[in-house]
Amino acid sequence: MAELPSADLRGTSPDRVRDALRDGDPLPGGRGFAGRLLDAPGRDGPVLVRDVLGRQPLFVEREAIDPVTAGAPAGHGPTDPDAWSFSRTALDDPTPVPPGSVASAIGVERVWSLPDEAPAAPGPAQAAVDDAVDAALGGLEAEPGRLAVAFSGGVDSGLVAAGVPDAPCYVAGFEGCHDVAAAREAAAAMDRELRVVEITHEELLRAVRAVADATGRRNPMDLAIAVPLYLAAEAAAADGVDRLAVGQGADELFGGYSKVVDPATDDRVEADTVRGARTETVRTLPGQLERDVLALRAAGVEPVAPLLDDRVVAAALALPGQLLASDGERKVALRRAATGRVPESVRTADKKAVQYGTYVSRELDRLARRAGFKRRMDDHVGQYLDDLLAGD
Numbered sequence: 001m002a003e004l005p006s007a008d009l010r011g012t013s014p015d016r017v018r019d020a021l022r023d024g025d026p027l028p029g030g031r032g033f034a035g036r037l038l039d040a041p042g043r044d045g046p047v048l049v050r051d052v053l054g055r056q057p058l059f060v061e062r063e064a065i066d067p068v069t070a071g072a073p074a075g076h077g078p079t080d081p082d083a084w085s086f087s088r089t090a091l092d093d094p095t096p097v098p099p100g101s102v103a104s105a106i107g108v109e110r111v112w113s114l115p116d117e118a119p120a121a122p123g124p125a126q127a128a129v130d131d132a133v134d135a136a137l138g139g140l141e142a143e144p145g146r147l148a149v150a151f152s153g154g155v156d157s158g159l160v161a162a163g164v165p166d167a168p169c170y171v172a173g174f175e176g177c178h179d180v181a182a183a184r185e186a187a188a189a190m191d192r193e194l195r196v197v198e199i200t201h202e203e204l205l206r207a208v209r210a211v212a213d214a215t216g217r218r219n220p221m222d223l224a225i226a227v228p229l230y231l232a233a234e235a236a237a238a239d240g241v242d243r244l245a246v247g248q249g250a251d252e253l254f255g256g257y258s259k260v261v262d263p264a265t266d267d268r269v270e271a272d273t274v275r276g277a278r279t280e281t282v283r284t285l286p287g288q289l290e291r292d293v294l295a296l297r298a299a300g301v302e303p304v305a306p307l308l309d310d311r312v313v314a315a316a317l318a319l320p321g322q323l324l325a326s327d328g329e330r331k332v333a334l335r336r337a338a339t340g341r342v343p344e345s346v347r348t349a350d351k352k353a354v355q356y357g358t359y360v361s362r363e364l365d366r367l368a369r370r371a372g373f374k375r376r377m378d379d380h381v382g383q384y385l386d387d388l389l390a391g392d
Contacts, residue, residue, distance in 0.1 A: 156247030
C-alpha cells in the first residue's frame with residue numbers, strides 16, 4: 001500500500017520525496033509537493049522540501065533561513081515548527097523556500113532542476129502529450145470531496161472540464177466582459193452547468209483586500225489576475241465545493257503567450273527561439289502558482305491543476321518548437337490533444353489574459369482615476385492600490 005502524505009508534507013508521500021532526493025528526479029510523479037521531511041537521504045535531521053515548479057507554496061521565517069543565522073541551535077532553524085508554514089500569514093517575516101530546494105539548519109541547497117534536453121521528434125512528442133493529458137485528466141473524478149471547475153471557455157479550462165463531466169463550472173467577471181461571454185458559449189457547446197459570478201466595484205475592492213492579505217502581493221498585475229479566480233472560488237466554496245480544478249500552467253508549458261510566437265522580434269523575451277522563449281515563461285511559474293494557490297485557499301477551496309501533473313510537464317518540455325507555436329497558432333500540441341475531447345469552437349478558442357478578459361484591470365483603472373490617481377501619474381493604479389491597502 002502506498003504511503004500517504006504526512007501532516008507536514010503536502011502533495012505526495014514522504015517516500016516519493018525521499019526517492020526523488022536519492023535519484024535526483026525533478027519530476028517523480030504527482031502535481032508537486034512541499035513541506036517538512038523528518039528524515040532525508042544523505043542529510044542529518046529534518047529538512048524543508050519544495051518541488052521544482054513550486055506548485056505547493058512553502059514559507060520560512062527570513063531570519064531562520066538567512067546564512068548568518070542558519071546553523072543556529074536546534075529549535076531555531078528553518079525546520080522548527082514555528083519557523084515554517086504553508087501559509088505566509090502564519091509567519092512574522094515570511095520568505096518562500098526556493099522551488100527545487102532543500103532547506104535545513106546548514107542552509108538552502110538547490111537539488112532539482114527542470115530537464116533541459118533536446119526536443120523529441122514531432123510524432124513521438126505529440127503522442128507523449130496525448131498520453132500524458134489522458135492520464136492526468138483520467139484521475140480527476142477520483143479527487144476527494146466535491147469538485148468544480150474554474151471555466152473561462154478556452155481550451156485549457158475546457159480540457160479540464162472534460163475530465164470531470166458532472167462538475168459545475170464557475171466564471172467571474174464584470175458585466176459584458178469577454179470571459180463571461182466565452183464561458184457561456186463554451187458551456188452551452190459542452191452542455192455544462194455554468195455559474196456566473198458578476199463582479200461589482202464593491203466586490204472587486206473586497207476581493208483586492210482579501211487577495212493582498214493572503215498573497216502579500218499588492219501590485220496591479222498580480223491582483224487583477226488573482227481577484228477573478230478568488231471570487232469564482234469563493235462562490236464555489238459557498239456552494240459546498242471543496243476543490244477547484246484549474247487550467248494553470250498550460251500557457252507557460254505549451255507556448256500560449258504571443259511573445260513565444262516570434263521571439264526573435266519580440267523584446268519581451270531574451271531568447272530568439274520558440275523553445276527558448278517557452279523556457280522563460282516556464283520560469284515564471286513558481287511565482288504565479290504561489291499567488292494563485294494562496295488566493296484559492298483563502299477563498300475556501302483547494303486547487304487541483306491536472307495540466308501541471310509531472311507527466312504533462314515532462315511531455316511539454318520535450319516538445320519541438322513547431323508543436324508549441326507555429327504559423328501564428330499557439331499551444332499547438334495541447335490543441336491537438338484536445339481534439340475529440342472538447343467542441344471545435346472550444347479547441348480553437350483564442351482567450352484573452354484573465355485581467356483583461358474579465359475587465360478587472362479596466363475597472364481598477366477606472367476606480368483609480370475616480371479617486372484622483374490620473375493616468376499621467378507614474379503607475380497610477382499601483383499608487384491607488386497602495387493608498388487603498390495602506391490601512392490594512
